[in-house]
Amino acid sequence: MTANRSRRWPRGHHLIGTYGLPALAALLFLVFSVVLPDTFPTLDNISSILSNQSIPALLALGATIPVVTGKFDLSIGYGLGLAHVLTLQLIVGGWPWPLACLAVITGGAAFGVLNGLVVEYGRIDSFIATLGTGSILYAFTGWITGGARIVPGPGGLPAGFTDLYDSKFLGLPVSASYVVVLTAALWLLLERLPLGRYMYVIGSNTRAAELVGIPIRRYGVYAFAGSGLVVGCAGVLLAAQQQIGNPSVGIDYLLPAFVGALLGSTAIRPGRANALGTVVAVAVLAIGLAGIGQLGADFWTVPLFNGAALLVAVGLAGYSARRRLRADAAGNGHAPADAAAPRDAR
Template sequence: MTAPPSRSPSRRSRRSRLRGHHLIGSYGLPALAALLFLVFSVVLPDTFPTLDNISSILSSQSIPAILALGATIPITTGRFDLSIGYGLGLAHVVVLWLIVDGGWPWPLACLAVILGGTAFGVLNGLVVEYGRIDSFIATLGTGSILYAFSGWITGGARIVPGAGGLPTAFTDLYDSRFLGLPVSASYVAVLAAALWLLLERLPLGRYLYVIGAGVRTAELVGIPVRRYSVYAFAGSGLVVGCAGVLLAAEQQIGNPSVGIDYLLPAFVGALLGSTAIRPGRANALGTVVAVAVLAVGLAGIGQLGADFWAVPLFNGAALLIAVGLAGYSARRRLRAGAARSGGSPANGDAPRDLP
């Protein structure tokens, strides 16, 4: 009998390099978050590694994290929802308008806004899929309409509660604490876990990923592309409605233009998150890690005394890096899949994770 051929050193070396690249790609961003926290803790030992500072970071970044998770859902299908910032602004304005001017009970007002956000997400999906308009253009247009509604409802002014203020139970949605930390951080954890379960363990998530890998492939395996794309936009609208309720509980004043400030950080988190944990595709855990990197970085440079323009500079540079890294991760994933199957990586419509 002849002994089985041994693997060549070059093949073993190549596999070792691939494993190393996979580990760096998957866990490089979490390592960067830990490294940033360590560096700022050494530079600012009296203020940065404290429970108060950690609580402040968790509290201030909870709404951007929730919005980034909402943006992640359509991105799994290769679509983008640019209306999320405008929707956030309208949602928080409508909640306060219903409570302050309409006299609605706060639970009913919150439920109405969440259902309204979901319905608007469905409308976005219908415009994109059945109107056959590019998602960038369609959601930018619908977002501008939402912004107009915000101005119409408020008359361009802020909604300020009366002398009695807002119900304490409503403001506690944001102000209270859970296990010693801001309760808003627990919302992020619950939403991230729910999205992870949806996208990674349930057929619906697999269908969304296949659509994102290629519409033609999804149609060939029998997935109703339009229907599931509408589901993705509806999920985004649902999350935006919830984020609007939380923003209203935080600010307690209706500002019709505030939501636009959250648009860029949300997409930075969602796109940068697609380079971590599951490189090459949008995923909930990666989005949370990306938001953590941004939060630690912004908190650190803020405590170092950076000027006000450092925040948009940081977010803009991070967005460019995120888009570049996301494209690179997707191409590398496609090449790796083609190499395993013996096919050509030139076909960008190849399936990734069939259900």
Template sequence: MTRWSPRGHHFIGSYGLPAVTVLLFLVFSVALPDTFPTRDNVSSILSNQSIPALLALGATVPIATGKFDLSIGYGLGLAHVLVMRLIVDEGTPWPLACLAVVLGGTLVGVLNGVIVEFARIDSFIATLGTGSIMYAVTGWLTEGSRIVPGPDGLPASFTALYDSRFLGLPLPAFYVLAAVTALWVVLERLPFGRYLYVAGSNPRAAGIIGIPTHRYSVYAFAGSGLVVGFAGVLLAAQQQIGNPSVGLEYLLPAFVGALLGSTTIKPGRANAFGTLVAVSVLAVGLAGIGQLGAQFWATPLFNGGTLLMAVGLAGYAARRRLRTRGASDRHPPDDPPAPSASPAADSP
């Protein structure tokens, strides 16, 4: 009986999700030929999903080390409110306000990493606690009300961070592409990324070979905070008001993208292009069911179901890698056939 090739398993695991993305797009294009396969719809998807994509990339970095940053939704809300507060209420030039928020996000990430690694608090609990504190700070800054610009509005150069187009596509799409490329280089091409993966997969082995796992975990949380800070700047440019209740709704899609992304391209580990593919699946799926007239509860249902699928697939991929590795250790590749014995060897 013919056995399924491990190479075939690897191909499906690596590229099955991109194929699903293309299939979804084709299905919705057939179902909605007048609205879905249009340039305006594609531009809308790229623009609307830029912030969830950035957050998913931010969540990917700690996941590479085996940690989770649940504060990213709260951090997004605080970052965009702080940008608006600095520009509108304090009169800070917008480039300086954006830089301060991005640096502040990075420092918050460092704080998360220090709490997790040196206070030895589980990342779920630690980042949930710091996230709640950030939510309280957001409420304190806004006193529970929105920050609304004056009659002159926000500087046009600031809102252009989100509204502009480049090569006919929304500018935020290029932010996401740049972030994916940078994260791919860091994780796949630099020793820093390999150290993150080793620290996440086997901390004891990493410590034995001299990798400072605690330090690299702090670096990972700092990277997550930096991305969250930038996403908050982009959210402020998008909404053009400071809304203290915004942010938490981005948390679930970000983790769906990061966890589902670990099941594709590089199955079994968090990776930049996998996260991008996973976000694309979510973007196409949500846009399609929205245009089909789905009820408001369809979005959280889709996100929650996809998260469960992502966690299940991630666990399956990890178990399959272990089984494959164990099988290869027990059954090494067959030796090449021995050459035929020469007649001289058979002679007495």
């Protein structure tokens, strides 16, 4: 049986699927370093990329969690916008900044639970449900801000709060360390703990998960709660970065987050969403955008790049999922089950 699998899927194909995206990131960095030798391969540029892409990376990791169970959380961009203006509103209103951050992060997790309940127990498609709840969040953002920016007073924001984003760790932006910690935590959760394995089973085949007794609704709520928790953390970090509350800023992060989550499912563990793959995908996008930006590309190239990347990511994610299932079916000696790509994307 192993021989049959080897014939169907040569080792070279497996290596390309697993390490193709990291190789692309390295190739892009090399190409831009050759084309822009004075500006691109510098510590300042690397630090800038790490700093600027830390929040998109966190949001992409948050989006990855529901994707593991076959669902999408389209409210993350709106949640990010609300979390960041609410953090600033509380701090400007006199709350101690640690308490304000804790309240916003807890609120993000609670809203994630609400999303999960609406999707799993309300039996509403996750696209529709989270688009609706996201619109409600956007309305709350407008209500809190009155459509205007939140600007701190003459004293500014507490230094301890702004240091959440502005400080350095081991000579690099501290925000990059948050991405490393979250990636390690999600890798442990998804790859080594029963909770993550159950989520993968649910995302691959809901019927099979039901037959073996996995409480699919409960784990679906867990996935959305995890996504909401990460969004709350990202919103706090965005507030520390921006230092001014912009009621519409969160929407700009939605598309890159899903590009990272979907494109990441084609790398490291092809055919399944995974934390390491998501980070690699964000790195590819970050290097590409930084490179074309330094080459003097027009502003419209950014949405063009993100939109094209999303189409490629969805296509590659579906292909990787189907290929993985066919390989598993060949190894098990039976026909493949339902596709492992997110159910709402089929």
